[in-house]
Amino acid sequence: MNVRHLTFRLLQVYVAVVRSGSVSEAARQLHLTQPTVSQQLRRLAEAVGEPLLKSGHGRLNTTEAGRELYRASREVLSRFDDFEDYLEALRGGKRGRFSIALVNTAQYVLPRLLGPYSHAFPDVDVTLHVGNRRQMLTRFERQDDDLYVFSHPPSLAHALAGRFLRNPLVVVAPQGHPLAQRERIGMGELLEERFLLREPGSATRMMFESWLQEHGLSLGPTLQMASNEAIRVGVAAGMGLAVLSEHVLPPEHPDIAILPVADFPIESHWQFIVRRDRRLPHAALGFLSFAAGHLDECVETRFVANELAGLLMGLEAASEPS
Amino acid sequence: MNVRHLTFRLLQVYVAVVRSGSVSEAARQLHLTQPTVSQQLRRLAEAVGEPLLKSGHGRLNTTEAGRELYRASREVLSRFDDFEDYLEALRGGKRGRFSIALVNTAQYVLPRLLGPYSHAFPDVDVTLHVGNRRQMLTRFERQDDDLYVFSHPPSLAHALAGRFLRNPLVVVAPQGHPLAQRERIGMGELLEERFLLREPGSATRMMFESWLQEHGLSLGPTLQMASNEAIRVGVAAGMGLAVLSEHVLPPEHPDIAILPVADFPIESHWQFIVRRDRRLPHAALGFLSFAAGHLDECVETRFVANELAGLLMGLEAASEPS
DNA sequence: TCAACCCATAGAGAATTAACTATAGTAGAT
C-alpha cells in the first residue's frame, strides 16, 4: 500500500492518538469506537511501512518514524486549515477578485462606490473595463466580466438587472449662451446649432437619437468627438451644444450652462447586470451588497435609485438550487 | 462532503492537471483515462465546495480558490515527499536512534567501535546503558534496549547472538610480585593471597567463581570492590591479586603484571544479543553491519572474533516474513 | 464545414474503506 491513498481523516485520527497518548481516548474525542481507531492506525502504519507507536509506561509513544509522521501530519493539517480559512474569506466576499465592465459615462460615478468598497475590502482585486456601449455589449456576449453597468440592458434572457443610479441626460451650452437665460426652450429651437456627438456606439448618443426620433426631429450640423471629456471642454469653448449625462459635469461648472429644454432631462438609469449563466464570484456579490447598503453615502442623493435589494434576492434564489 | 476524505492521490491528480492545464494530458501522465481524471476533479471540487478550474483560451486555468488549493496541495505533497526521504534514511540506518546495554567490562572496548560508527553516521543517536551483568539481565528481561552485550548470553530462546570479541580473563598482580618471575603457576599456589573481587552480580566474578568450582578450589581472603578500575588500581597498589578482563588493562601497564597461571586465561567472548520479539531499529542493524565490516580496524586483531555475519543473516531471515 | 481534440457524463464492476459489535489478550492498580 502506498502513501497516496491516505486521507486527511486518517492523519487527524493519528494526531489525536499521538496527542492523547491513547487509542481509547482519541476514539472518545472523535466520537468513534476504539476498534475503529485501532484499525485506522494499523492501516496508517501499513501505508508508511514502519511501526509508528510503541507503548511505554502507561501511554503510547511514537517511534522515530511516528514522531516525524506526527510532525508532517500537523503541518499538513494546519496548512489545510489555512486553506479553509481562505475559502471562508473567499465565500464571505472578503477576498478574491472580480471585474466590472462599464459604459464610458459611468466611470464618472462608479469610483465613488469602488473607493469606499476597496477600503472596506482591501483584499479584493477589482478590474474595471471601460468602453462605449457597443464594446461593452461584445464583452457581455463573450461573458468576459462578472458585472456590467448599462443604462439600457441588452436582452435580459440570461441576466438579472438592478437599477441603482439615475442618469439624467441634459442639454448643455457654453455659459453665456443666449438661450441660457430662457425659462423653457423647445428642442426645435436648437436644431440649427451645432451639436457635439459621441461616436455611434455610444449609449448617450443612442438615447439622444432615439429621443429625437420619438419627437420627430433631426439634427442639423454635428461634430463627432471621442470622449465625454472632449465634448464637455468643446462645449465650454463654444464649439457647440451637446447632450451629456449630468454625471459628466463637475459639481461646479462655471463655464457651462444646462439648458431648460422641454422634455429634458432624458431620464435613464444605470443598472448592474449579472449574467445568470456565469457563476458570480463571492467578491462580486459582496460588492453588490456593499453598494446596496452604502449607495446613499457614496453619491449625491438626488441621483440615488437603489433597487439593488431585488437583484440580490434574485441572485440568492438563483444560487440556492445549484 | 468534507475535506477530510480527500486523499493525497487526489491532490496529485489535481496538481498534474493544473500544471499541464489539461485533463487529458494529466491523464496521460498519470496513466489514467481522461474520464477518471475528470471525475476526480469533480469530487475534489465538490469537497472544496467551490469551482476550481475554468477554461480560458485553450487551456484550463484555476479560479481563485483553485489557485490557493494548488498552492496548498503542492506544499502538502512536498512535505510528504520530505517525510518519505526521512523514512528512507531511517530504513537505511542513516538516521534514527537505538540503545545498547553493556556489561561493565565491555565499556572499555565498545567506544572503539562506536567512535568510528558515530563519525560515519552522525544522525544516529546511540544510548549506552552500562551496568553489571545482573543489571543488564533485568534490562534484557524488560526489553529495555535494542542491543545487548554479554559474555554469556541468557537464554537464547527469544534472542539471536553473534560473537565479535575475545574477552580473556587473566590473573593480575602488582609489578614485582614474587611469582611474576615464574614461567608457570598453579592457581592452588595463589589461594592464600588476598583476591580483590567485583560485587556478586558481576560477570567477571561469576566466570572466575565457576572456574574455581570446576577446578575444585576456593578462595582465601577476599575484598570486594565496586569497579574494575578500583580493582586495577588496588592491585597496582599491592592490595592483592585479581582476575580481570585483559581489556581493563591499559595498553601499557608498568605497575601490573599478568601471572602465567595454568588454565588461564579464562576464555570467553562478548557477543551482541538481539531479542527476536522486539523489532530492531534500522539504525541498530546498521550498527551491526558497520561492526561486522570494520571490527578489524577498530580493535587489536588479537581480540577480534568476528562472527557477526551469522547474526546478520539470522536477522535478515527473521525480518523477511514479517 | 469537417475533422480532431478536449471535456463531461453515464453506467458498471471490483476493490477498498469506514464504521460497527463481539471477543480475547495485556498490563496496571487495588
Next chain:
DNA sequence: ATCTACTATAGTTAATTCTCTATGGGTTGA
C-alpha cells in the same frame, strides 16, 4: 490475585472509491 481499563483482532455491512468503456457536446484549426 483479581479487577479494570486498554488495545488488538475478527467478522460484518453499507458506503464509497477507483477505474474502466461508451458516448455526447463543444472548440479550434485546416
